[in-house]
């Protein structure tokens with residue numbers, strides 16, 4: 001029997017939006033992944049220049065956004081671990097939770113650019129195969145990364161960012177159709193993003 005193939009979509013998800021969901025769905029289909037696990041960050045140390053929403057809100061929005069897809073799930077490994085979130089820990093914990101599985105870590109072109117600044121960047125490529133996906137406004141390039149460690153995939157272009165969703169919400173502009181309906185309602189219910197970043 002072949003190993004289970006598990007996609008890992010890590011992100012701050014403040015909030016999760018259709019750019020994240022389309023990227024995960026496209027990679028799942030192209031790579032024949034049995035499941036994609038969304039992993040909201042605990043403390044995203046490279047986003048410390050701004051106040052990130054509480055982890056439980058980001059986790060619940062991710063659950064709401066993915067609940068209808070039987071091939072998607074959400075993991076608490078990063079939000080339940082103390083301290084800054086490092087992908088080397090995420091992948092170590094998920095490997096332990098899914099013994100024998102092959103892991104595929106999905107990142108947008110902007111995150112791929114930064115990978116060499118991550119903690120234990122040398123080790124992360126031993127734990128998972130990386131899949132870099134296109135994102136409007138960023139060049140997808142893996143020439144700085146170890147040969148064979150990364151696959152590049154073009155996904156349907158979604159010019160959406162969490163920053164834009166937060167800015168629009170603070171300005172009283174609609175975010176319908178940028179994020180799933182349940183996430184629009186969750187933002188409103190919890191009064192998230194009512195003041196600019």
Ligand SMILES: Nc1ncnc2c1ncn2[C@@H]1O[C@H](COP(=O)(O)OP(=O)(O)OP(=O)(O)O)[C@@H](O)[C@H]1O
Pocket residue numbers: 010011012013014018019020023106107108109110111112133134135136158159160161162163164
């Ligand atoms: N529109 C998009 N298309 C493709 N990939 C995306 C898109 N938005 C985010 N990603 C990728 O999803 C992962 C998680 O992103 P993150 O949660 O930081 O969202 P973001 O929109 O970049 O947030 P922010 O605007 O707050 O920086 C990263 O790998 C990022 O590159």
Ligand SMILES: O=C(O)c1ccc[n+]([C@@H]2O[C@H](COP(=O)([O-])O)[C@@H](O)[C@H]2O)c1
Pocket residue numbers: 009010011012013039041044045046047085086087088111117118119
């Ligand atoms: O391991 C690190 O040092 C590291 C530094 C920055 C980002 N990451 C991971 O990259 C993913 C996308 O992060 P972000 O900040 O763009 O939402 C998420 O899973 C983060 O945990 C990881």
